[in-house]
Amino acid sequence: MKFLNTITVLTLSRNLAFAVFLGLALAACDSEVSNTEEDVVALTFSSQADAGASAFATNCAACHGANLEGTTLGPILSGFNFLQRWGSQTPTLLLGNIKANMPPGGAGTLTDDDYLDIVAHLLEANGVDAVVNALTASTDFVISENISSVVQRQQRAEPPAPQGVTVAGNVDDFVPFVPITDAMLENPDPADWPMHRRNYYAHSYSPLDEINTDNVGSLSLEWVWNMHEGDSEPAPLVYNGIIYLINPGNVVQALDGKSGELIWENWAGPANRQDMRNIAIYDDKIIQATTDARLIALDARTGEQVWETIVADSSKGFSNSSGPIVADGKVILGLAGCARYIPEDCYISAYDANNGELKWQFETIAEMGQPGGDTWGGLDDVFRAGGETWITGSYDPDLKLTYWGTAQQKPWVPVSRHMTIFDVGLYTNSTVAVNTDSGELDWYFQHVPAEALDLDEVFERVLVNRGDDKLVFSLGKYGILWKNDRVSGQFKGYTETVFQNAFTNINAETGEVTYRQDIQNAQLNEWTSACPSSAGGKDWHSMTYHEPSGTMIAPLSQTCLENAAREVALVQGGGGLAASRKFFEMPGTDGNLGKVGAYNVDTMEEVWSHQQRASLHTGTISTAGDLVFVGDLDRRFKALDVHTGEVLWQTRLGTAVQGHPVSFAIDGKQYIAVTSANGGTSPRTVPSVIATEIKYPSRGNAIYVFSLPE
Amino acid sequence: MKLGHKAFSLFFTTILLFTSIAQAQTETYRARLSPMPTTPQTVSTILGEGEVILTLNGNTLTVQGQFEGMSSVATMAHIHNGPPAQPGPVVYQLEIADATSGEVSASLELSDIHVEALRANELYVQIHSETNAPGELRGWIFERQ
Numbered sequence: 001m002k003f004l005n006t007i008t009v010l011t012l013s014r015n016l017a018f019a020v021f022l023g024l025a026l027a028a029c030d031s032e033v034s035n036t037e038e039d040v041v042a043l044t045f046s047s048q049a050d051a052g053a054s055a056f057a058t059n060c061a062a063c064h065g066a067n068l069e070g071t072t073l074g075p076i077l078s079g080f081n082f083l084q085r086w087g088s089q090t091p092t093l094l095l096g097n098i099k100a101n102m103p104p105g106g107a108g109t110l111t112d113d114d115y116l117d118i119v120a121h122l123l124e125a126n127g128v129d130a131v132v133n134a135l136t137a138s139t140d141f142v143i144s145e146n147i148s149s150v151v152q153r154q155q156r157a158e159p160p161a162p163q164g165v166t167v168a169g170n171v172d173d174f175v176p177f178v179p180i181t182d183a184m185l186e187n188p189d190p191a192d193w194p195m196h197r198r199n200y201y202a203h204s205y206s207p208l209d210e211i212n213t214d215n216v217g218s219l220s221l222e223w224v225w226n227m228h229e230g231d232s233e234p235a236p237l238v239y240n241g242i243i244y245l246i247n248p249g250n251v252v253q254a255l256d257g258k259s260g261e262l263i264w265e266n267w268a269g270p271a272n273r274q275d276m277r278n279i280a281i282y283d284d285k286i287i288q289a290t291t292d293a294r295l296i297a298l299d300a301r302t303g304e305q306v307w308e309t310i311v312a313d314s315s316k317g318f319s320n321s322s323g324p325i326v327a328d329g330k331v332i333l334g335l336a337g338c339a340r341y342i343p344e345d346c347y348i349s350a351y352d353a354n355n356g357e358l359k360w361q362f363e364t365i366a367e368m369g370q371p372g373g374d375t376w377g378g379l380d381d382v383f384r385a386g387g388e389t390w391i392t393g394s395y396d397p398d399l400k401l402t403y404w405g406t407a408q409q410k411p412w413v414p415v416s417r418h419m420t421i422f423d424v425g426l427y428t429n430s431t432v433a434v435n436t437d438s439g440e441l442d443w444y445f446q447h448v449p450a451e452a453l454d455l456d457e458v459f460e461r462v463l464v465n466r467g468d469d470k471l472v473f474s475l476g477k478y479g480i481l482w483k484n485d486r487v488s489g490q491f492k493g494y495t496e497t498v499f500q501n502a503f504t505n506i507n508a509e510t511g512e513v514t515y516r517q518d519i520q521n522a523q524l525n526e527w528t529s530a531c532p533s534s535a536g537g538k539d540w541h542s543m544t545y546h547e548p549s550g551t552m553i554a555p556l557s558q559t560c561l562e563n564a565a566r567e568v569a570l571v572q573g574g575g576g577l578a579a580s581r582k583f584f585e586m587p588g589t590d591g592n593l594g595k596v597g598a599y600n601v602d603t604m605e606e607v608w609s610h611q612q613r614a615s616l617h618t619g620t621i622s623t624a625g626d627l628v629f630v631g632d633l634d635r636r637f638k639a640l641d642v643h644t645g646e647v648l649w650q651t652r653l654g655t656a657v658q659g660h661p662v663s664f665a666i667d668g669k670q671y672i673a674v675t676s677a678n679g680g681t682s683p684r685t686v687p688s689v690i691a692t693e694i695k696y697p698s699r700g701n702a703i704y705v706f707s708l709p710e
Numbered sequence: 711m712k713l714g715h716k717a718f719s720l721f722f723t724t725i726l727l728f729t730s731i732a733q734a735q736t737e738t739y740r741a742r743l744s745p746m747p748t749t750p751q752t753v754s755t756i757l758g759e760g761e762v763i764l765t766l767n768g769n770t771l772t773v774q775g776q777f778e779g780m781s782s783v784a785t786m787a788h789i790h791n792g793p794p795a796q797p798g799p800v801v802y803q804l805e806i807a808d809a810t811s812g813e814v815s816a817s818l819e820l821s822d823i824h825v826e827a828l829r830a831n832e833l834y835v836q837i838h839s840e841t842n843a844p845g846e847l848r849g850w851i852f853e854r855q
Contacts, residue, residue, distance in 0.1 A: 582747035587794035587850035
C-alpha cells in the first residue's frame with residue numbers, strides 16, 4: 001500500500017482513529033511529501049470538490065441528475081447504490097473508471113484535473129468527510145473508511161440488507177409441485193414457458209391459440225404486481241401455473257399465475273439495483289446467476305438455497321446480466337465485464353445442476369499459442385479483452401451443441417486497442433457452437449471481425465429446421481439477420497433489416513463483410529458517422545420464430561451515431577470502452593425509431609414491417625393464435641397480426657414496457673404476461689436523446705397479466 | 711410531426727400546383743428535418759424539426775420547406791452532398807428566414823451529377839443557427855412515398 005499524499009483527518013471514534021493512524025504511519029514512510037506540498041499548493045479536497053460540482057453539473061448531471069439521484073439516462077451516483085459499488089474501492093479506481101467511460105457522449109474539454117475535481121465532488125457528496133488533502137491520480141484510500149457516518153454505522157450493529165428467504169411459502173400449497181425433466185424441457189407443455197424464450201431452440205413462440213386474431217381486441221388486465229425498483233429487463237418463467245420472476249438486485253419471487261399471490265421471495269444478494277434478465281428451472285430447482293458472477297440453486301417449492309458456486313471473481317470486474325440455460329443436466333452460463341486488461345478472460349462455463357460442480361469452461365478469447373491466438377496482432381494476452389457472452393445461448397439436444405453469440409473486442413475501436421482492422425480477434429463477435437459434454441468448440445463463424453463501432457453480435461441464436469436443413473439465425477447490432485448451417489457453421493445467407501452503412505460489401509457467398517474505408521482507417525479523436533448506432537439495429541430484446549408461417553419477427557431500432565475513438569493506455573487494470581458518441585435519427589425512417597420486421601426464413605425477404613416513433617423495449621413473442629406481442633418506450637403493449645403486422649390491440653402500462661413477454665395457460669385458460677421496467681444502457685440512452693418528447697415515469701417496474709374476459 | 715396549419719395548407723397547394731403543371735416529368739422528394747447528432751449534454755440546445763419538399767423538373771429543383779422550434783435564429787441553409795448519415799460538402803445555398811421558425815426555399819439548377827446524387831439519396835438539407843453554427847437541423851432527401 002502507498003499513501004502518497006493522502007492524509008486522513010479523523011473525526012472518528014478514538015480507537016478507530018488510532019488504528020487508522022497507526023496504519024497510515026506504518027504504511028506511509030514516504031508520505032512526508034504531503035506535508036511539504038500542503039505549504040506550497042493551496043489546493044484541497046474541498047476546493048477540488050467545489051470545482052467538481054460545477055464540472056459535474058455541466059458534464060454529468062444531464063444523465064446522473066443534478067443531485068446524483070440518477071435519471072432514466074444514467075444510474076444514481078449517491079447513497080446506498082454508490083457505496084455498494086464504490087465504498088470498498090479507491091479514488092484512483094473510481095477516477096480510472098470515469099475517465100475511461102464517462103461521459104459516454106464525449107469527453108469534450110474535460111482535463112485530468114477536471115476529472116479529479118469531479119471525483120472529489122462525488123466523494124464529498126457521498127459523505128467523505130475525513131479527507132483534507134487534494135486528490136491525485138494515485139490517491140488510494142478506501143472510500144468508505146473516510147465517511148464517518150459509514151464508519152459509525154459499521155461500529156453499530158445495523159440490520160443488514162435482506163438475505164435469503166424473506167417471504168416463506170410453498171408452491172405445494174397452490175399446486176402440487178412436479179419436478180421438471182429433460183424431456184419436459186425438450187418438449188415443453190403448451191401451457192408452460194419453462195425457460196428464457198420458452199424452448200431450447202429459442203423460438204419465443206407459444207402453441208396456445210385461445211387468444212387469437214379474432215378476439216385479441218378484448219384482451220383485459222387480470223392482475224398486476226409491482227416489482228423491486230432498479231435496472232430490469234426480465235424474462236419470467238412459467239411452470240405449472242407458477243410464475244418465477246427475477247427482480248433487480250438478485251431477488252427471485254414465485255407468484256401464483258392465477259391470482260397474482262406472492263408465494264415466496266429470496267434475496268441472493270448483492271442487494272443492489274442491477275439487472276438480471278433471466279433464470280432457469282431444472283428438476284426441483286430455480287437456477288439463478290447473480291450480478292456478482294455467482295450461480296445459485298433455490299428449491300423451486302420454497303425458495304430456500306440448495307447450492308451456490310462462484311463463476312468468476314467479481315472484484316476483477318466480472319459480472320453477469322443474463323442467467324443460464326440448463327442442457328442435459330448442465331447449467332451453462334456466460335460471463336460479462338471482460339473489458340479490463342487483466343490476465344483472466346471471459347468464458348462460457350457449465351456446472352452440474354445437482355450440486356453446482358464445475359464441468360467445463362470455454363474461453364471466448366484465443367490466447368497466444370492457441371488456435372486463433374495469432375489473430376490479435378501479437379498483443380500480449382493481458383491486453384486481449386472483450387468476447388463477453390452477456391446473452392443466454394440456445395441448445396440443440398440432438399447435436400449436443402450449445403449456441404452462443406460473443407461480444408466484440410474491447411476497447412471498441414481498433415486504434416484504441418492498438419490493433420488494426422485486420423486483427424480479427426477470435427472468437428469475438430462470432431457464433432460459437434460448443435459441445436455440451438466436453439466444452440470444446442465444435443465450430444465458430446465470425447460475423448464481424450475486428451469490430452470498430454461498438455456493434456456486437458452477441459444476441460440469441462435461434463435454431464430453425466427447414467426440411468433437412470438445420471439452421472441457426474442471429475441478428476446483431478448491425479441489423480443483419482444471419483443464416484448459418486448449425487451443423488457446420490457454414491454461411492447460408494443474410495438480409496439487412498434496417499439501413500446500415502458500415503459495410504460497403506457483404507459477400508453473398510461467404511458472408512464476409514468489408515468496412516467502409518473511413519471506418520477501417522479511423523484515427524484517435526476522429527469522428528466517424530455510421531448506422532445503426534450502438535443501440536443496435538437489434539439489441540438484447542429477443543426475436544421470435546413463428547414456425548407455422550416460417551417467419552422470424554424481430555424488434556428493431558433505427559438510429560445512427562457519430563463515434564470518435566479515444567486513447568486507452570495499455571496498462572494492467574486499464575482498458576474499458578473508450579469512444580465518444582453522438583446520436584441521430586436514421587435517415588429515411590421519418591423519425592421512426594421502432595420497427596418490428598418480419599422475415600421469411602427461406603427467402604430472407606421482408607414480409608412486413610410495423611414502424612413507429614417510440615423505440616421497442618421488449619422481445620417479440622408469437623403465438624399459435626397468429627399474434628405477435630411487443631412493448632415500447634411510450635408505455636404501449638401491442639398485439640400485431642403475425643401475417644400482416646397490423647396492430648390488432650394495444651394498451652398502456654405504468655411506464656416503459658420492457659422485458660420479455662410470455663404466454664401460458666392455467667386450467668385451460670390462456671394468459672399473456674409482460675413487464676414494465678426501467679434502466680438499461682444504449683437502448684434506453686439513445687432514444688431518450690433523440691425522441692425527447694416521449695415521457696414516462698422513472699419508477700414502475702411491474703408484471704402485468706392479461707386474459708380474455710370470461 | 712407538428713407543422714402549423716398555415717404552413718401545411720401552403721405546402722399542400724404547392725404540391726397541387728406542381729403536380730398540375732408538370733405531371734409526369736416531375737419527381738417529388740422530401741426531407742424530414744431533425745436535430746443534428748446530439749449527446750445528452752447537447753440535447754437541450756440542438757432543437758427543432760421541419761419538413762422540406764423538393765420537386766425536380768428537368769434539372770430544376772424547387773425547394774420549399776418549413777422548420778420550427780430551433781434554439782436560436784437560423785443563419786444559413788444549404789444542400790450538402792453525402793450519402794445517408796455521412797456528412798459531405800455544401801453544394802447549394804438555400805434562402806432561409808432569420809428566425810427560429812419559418813420557411814426555407816430555393817429554385818436551383820442542378821448539375822447532372824447532382825441530379826444523380828439526388829436520385830441516389832446523396833443530398834441533404836442542413837440549417838445552421840446562431841448558437842449552432844455547425845448546424846442545428848438536418849435531413850437527408852429521399853423520394854417522397
